Amino acid sequence: MGENVMTLKLVPLFMFLIFICGCIGKIGIGKPVVEGISNELGEVSREDTEVITKIRVYNPNPFPLPLKDVLTEIHVNGRKIGEGSALKSEIKPSSESLVVSTKINNRKIPEWWIEHIKNGEKSRVEFRGHLVFDLKITEFRFPIERSGEIKTDVLKVLRTKGKTGPVRVKPTKPSWGEVNSNYSEILIETVVENENKYSIKITRFYSLVEMNGIRLSDEWQDVEYFLEPKSKKKFDFKIRLNNSRIVDWWVSHVKNGGKTN
Numbered sequence: 001m002g003e004n005v006m007t008l009k010l011v012p013l014f015m016f017l018i019f020i021c022g023c024i025g026k027i028g029i030g031k032p033v034v035e036g037i038s039n040e041l042g043e044v045s046r047e048d049t050e051v052i053t054k055i056r057v058y059n060p061n062p063f064p065l066p067l068k069d070v071l072t073e074i075h076v077n078g079r080k081i082g083e084g085s086a087l088k089s090e091i092k093p094s095s096e097s098l099v100v101s102t103k104i105n106n107r108k109i110p111e112w113w114i115e116h117i118k119n120g121e122k123s124r125v126e127f128r129g130h131l132v133f134d135l136k137i138t139e140f141r142f143p144i145e146r147s148g149e150i151k152t153d154v155l156k157v158l159r160t161k162g163k164t165g166p167v168r169v170k171p172t173k174p175s176w177g178e179v180n181s182n183y184s185e186i187l188i189e190t191v192v193e194n195e196n197k198y199s200i201k202i203t204r205f206y207s208l209v210e211m212n213g214i215r216l217s218d219e220w221q222d223v224e225y226f227l228e229p230k231s232k233k234k235f236d237f238k239i240r241l242n243n244s245r246i247v248d249w250w251v252s253h254v255k256n257g258g259k260t261n
Contacts, residue, residue, distance in 0.1 A: 030060030032091060037127065037146050042101065044254040046247060049104040051082065053127070055144065056097050064090035068134035071141075072102045075126040076150075077115050081108040091131075100129070109250045110181065110243055116152070117179045123150040158186065158239075167200060167227065168193040183240040192225070193232035200227045207239040211260050212252035216241040 035056040042050030053072060059065055067090055074082040084102030091098075116123045125148050130141040158174040170191040177185030194200050202225040209217035217239050227233055253260050 032065060032131070032142060033058040033060070034144055035095060037144070039127070041254050041258060044251055046106060046251055048106055049082075049250070049254055051084075051102045051104060053084075053100040053102060053129075054097050055100065055129070056095055057091055057131070058095045059091045059093050062093055064092045066134045067091050067131060068139065069132040070098055070100050070129060071132060072100050072127065072129040074102055074104060075128065076112050076123050077119065078124075079108070079111065079115075081105060081112060098131075106247050106250065110246045113184070113243065113246050114179050114181065116150075117154075117176055117184055121152045121154060124148075125150055155186065158188065166196070168195060168232075177238065181243060183243055186239040186241065188237040188239060190235050190237075191232055192227065192235050194227035194229060197229050199229055201225070202227070202235075205237050207237070209239060209241060211249050212256055214245055214249045214252055216245050216249065 035058050036054075037056075038054045040052050042052045044050065051074060055070070070086040072084045072086075073080055082102050082104035084100055086098060086100040112123065127144075127146045129144040131144065133140045133142065155174040155176070158172060160169075160172045162171045163169045170193065173189040175187050175189070177187045179185065192202075202223060205221045205223050207217050207219055207221070208215070219240070221238070223237070225233065225235060249260070
């Protein structure tokens with residue numbers, strides 16, 4: 001009699017083991033299906049940024065699946081920048097949404113910025129996770145993966161249409177120069193035309209770049225350009241963004257709903 005009781009107790013456990021291993025065969029137990037993943041920005045501080053992920057999972061079985069944990073990681077350009085978890089007791093029959101909080105370490109934002117700029121303002125983002133099922137004597141991890149691309153155009157605001165004053169400044173052509181841990185260099189190319197009847201000498205160039213009120217560049221540069229009357233010349237300037245302020249900008253970007261002005 002004791003042997004029969006032991007056998008009966010082990011049957012449900014063996015059924016779960018068979019299900020998890022994919023050997024559904026004749027017993028007809030269905031595997032869970034991830035129907036969708038959505039992300040949105042949550043709380044942000046100077047130390048970290050929260051990403052709230054909603055994972056919609058479909059359980060085709062008439063019984064709940066025991067879930068121990070949901071583990072997540074966020075990778076950008078192959079570099080892990082954040083991780084998180086969410087405790088959940090089970091996935092009930094039919095569809096259910098799991099909410100996961102993943103924290104991005106903001107100290108990794110400057111490293112991402114440098115790679116992002118060097119890669120033409122493009123980054124590949126990967127969301128990796130596991131649903132951890134609790135089978136009492138063992139665990140099984142069901143993988144979840146999604147990926148996408150982030151594109152920006154920081155240089156857009158520096159493409160001016162031209163200005164008229166003592167001299168006529170043609171539309172500018174900005175491009176990225178040297179990028180390192182200290183600064184991000186922007187090369188500005190433009191044509192300056194002197195329509196006056198007298199010569200003009202340009203000795204200083206001033207740059208001011210602010211994003212969401214965060215000042216990334218504020219400097220005077222000594223230059224030496226000489227324009228003859230009724231002449232024009234190509235000018236090249238350099239703007240250096242202070243990369244030590246990138247985290248401050250990032251925090252303002254998140255607080256502004258993912259927008260930069």
